Amino acid sequence: MRRVDLNCDMGESFGAWRMGDDEAVLPHVTSVSIACGFHAGDPSVMLRTVRAAAERGVAIGAHPGLPDLVGFGRRRMSVSPDEAYALVVYQVGALLGFTRAVGTRLAHVKPHGALYNMAAADTALAAAIARAVRDVDSGLVLFGLAGSALITEAERAGLRVASEVFPDRGYEADGSLASRGKPGALVTDPEEAARRAVRMVVEGKVAASDGRDVTVRADTLCVHGDGPHAADIARLLRQRLQEAGVQVLAPGG
Amino acid sequence: MRRVDLNCDMGESFGAWRMGDDEAVLPHVTSVSIACGFHAGDPSVMLRTVRAAAERGVAIGAHPGLPDLVGFGRRRMSVSPDEAYALVVYQVGALLGFTRAVGTRLAHVKPHGALYNMAAADTALAAAIARAVRDVDSGLVLFGLAGSALITEAERAGLRVASEVFPDRGYEADGSLASRGKPGALVTDPEEAARRAVRMVVEGKVAASDGRDVTVRADTLCVHGDGPHAADIARLLRQRLQEAGVQVLAPGG
């Protein structure tokens, strides 16, 4: 039987600023990746988010990002592999602190934003991130863009991986994500996104921007948590997947 | 036989800025408390410092501080107990990440600067810090000012404690540290500091500013690492302690 994880980024509030509606999305997903203070999140937000996820029984991951709060970790920075290693150990450790304090378990790591995108193509950076995760806890699952260098390097480091796909994003013929500026880069109709999600999981295929099918491996589906209808979209995705006979549960769950 | 720990703050460099001569001090101490990025330290500095301490076989502690880089964590801030709990979990977790990555063990936690001083007198804050440390790892030793609320609350939380004394600082008749502005607040002669250290450990007493003796419990002696002669002073302290028949080793070591 087919299975897939449904993941969402969480804990992206900071201080007095709120982002996302974590409480509304939590019931519909099976994994959450929690910001660790570098691009979003602060210690109080992390504690609150880990508690909420633990209460729901959702798998908890660390979501380390670049040290760029004002840019939300979305701006590329020339960090060296050694710097990336250290900042991933730091942030994964910090979240590990909260999962221990709450009495729950840290299950995975998913790099955020520009760090995720850079690690998809830069082998040295990807290898440094994978080593950092493994060195903190070799039982962690590393989430990365399906088909990317991060997946390859994580496997090379001996980690379990989850190949991530984005049902609401357009794909290029080479399996990469279409740039946000391009027509078709964003799939705005939830039912269309759900159909793509089901097809990626069941058939392992997604229609690329040139109309041809691309083969993708879909271990985990990303739901964006910052839109106004995030909870509705997560619920719809889950319902359509289950109707298609797909089990929705966390990696290793 | 009498025993005492000799501890020093370390890893207080940040980015391109250097502070302290950690490599020179390391051979002479038995415990180090490593800054965790809020008042000093950054991920790369933390990694380098944990590695150096592990190579020397010195006991490693986390040194969490207030989120005040420009003030080096020395300015009091009105953080609530809940905020203090979260920022201690975060920083201890981050350092735990590095000890795991390096394959060594986190042994203790010592709050830094204003957080240390505030927790010496504020019971609610002290209790929050103690719970944070216990919730991350109940085997950690909490370092606090001898006779302070932090020691009381740590014991109440079921943690092992190390009562800290400062051989180069003046004491008031009530056992508190003399304010830095007062005459006699700083003991600048290393031999005098060493004599005070030996007496605190062997007799459990220190001469207060009014000339009378105060009873102190000395589980760990703080050596300041930021002066130009830090390594020499640490070596002298250790030598004089050993000559007096005191074993110098980390708590639980």
Add this chain to the structure above:
Amino acid sequence: MRRVDLNCDMGESFGAWRMGDDEAVLPHVTSVSIACGFHAGDPSVMLRTVRAAAERGVAIGAHPGLPDLVGFGRRRMSVSPDEAYALVVYQVGALLGFTRAVGTRLAHVKPHGALYNMAAADTALAAAIARAVRDVDSGLVLFGLAGSALITEAERAGLRVASEVFPDRGYEADGSLASRGKPGALVTDPEEAARRAVRMVVEGKVAASDGRDVTVRADTLCVHGDGPHAADIARLLRQRLQEAGVQVLAPGG
């Protein structure tokens, strides 16, 4: 004829995080105090906010705060007068940069949050802030809590001042603001707040928590911009003031 300024804090978004509905409030106020990056705001937000205020012809002020982004500048910190002087010069200068770039004028300075509250009672801190403002531009108006040390020290420094009152906050018999936790500390009915506003301006009086009247000087009324109905409340206040024959315009306008 009576006159009063209606002021609101603005530009409190930061990076990807939004706060307040500045565009909706702007048409109803005569002065805005713009966050300068230490407790809220970032360079892009500051530029956008200065442009929007300049287009509306609203008087623009700097809103410097403590360096505490995660605490939104609301946590007291033990900054020295010298540190306060420097951080006010820095932030006022930064906002001055934006008013020059946009081709408009910087009119006033209003300290934010804990800095405002600390400067209301601490004479040395108040004097340092007043000197900082005067040294950057002696033509600036300094906003401070009516009857506070900040007003006294600003006048002593030769600055023009605007005494600020809060129609939606309870007052103590000594003219200070009631602590937020106390019953009656917040006036939630907009019509009631408007009645208090009119009376403070026309009669120079407000009913304190013990029922007796307190004399207040009301040069500027603070409208809070972060509630869901901020724009409606600002409009109502302005309307009720104008119906009472009060001119609503910026200090010096």
Add this chain to the structure above:
Amino acid sequence: MRRVDLNCDMGESFGAWRMGDDEAVLPHVTSVSIACGFHAGDPSVMLRTVRAAAERGVAIGAHPGLPDLVGFGRRRMSVSPDEAYALVVYQVGALLGFTRAVGTRLAHVKPHGALYNMAAADTALAAAIARAVRDVDSGLVLFGLAGSALITEAERAGLRVASEVFPDRGYEADGSLASRGKPGALVTDPEEAARRAVRMVVEGKVAASDGRDVTVRADTLCVHGDGPHAADIARLLRQRLQEAGVQVLAPGG
């Protein structure tokens, strides 16, 4: 008669961390570029540095950098032209605040580190920086790498410029700086650097890595302030220039 400016970066300390020996270098240079808090410097350091420069009668410039304290502004970041415009206005404004508070004049702006290097080649970024400087004060001189896009865009924006050369750095045949890793990238002999400096000013030429001469325009010579012998090197450069009949004074001085 030939003339040139001798400039040095200053005010790069931060909080408790010291960098450079500004007091020792100040007597030997004619311009200083002062860090503005994003990559180095803090409000108290900026105040102290502006005061020291004003007392020496040295021309004062702002040295804005990328928001990357831990990386000292040396790591490239993908900031958009709009972001760069805003962060330059902010930082130049902040330093302008200090020059006004001290009663002196802001004379120039020199971007720092990665921002300087990116603006040397990226026309849109260079144009945004030039507009930011001009919009704050059209009388400011913009310092940029000789022959770079920043010089071109600053002139296009109507600003006065100072073309900067580096006597202790190797040059490529196209007039760009040799990468730090390459042999000959750093000129470590002070007399050799002085000879190169004199030749760049008097003949407008420098020997490139391939041995051939490159034509350079040298309005200002950069002295690095962070080495142990910075003051000695600055003094030697100035002496050798004066011996060669070159006037050493600030642009417009």
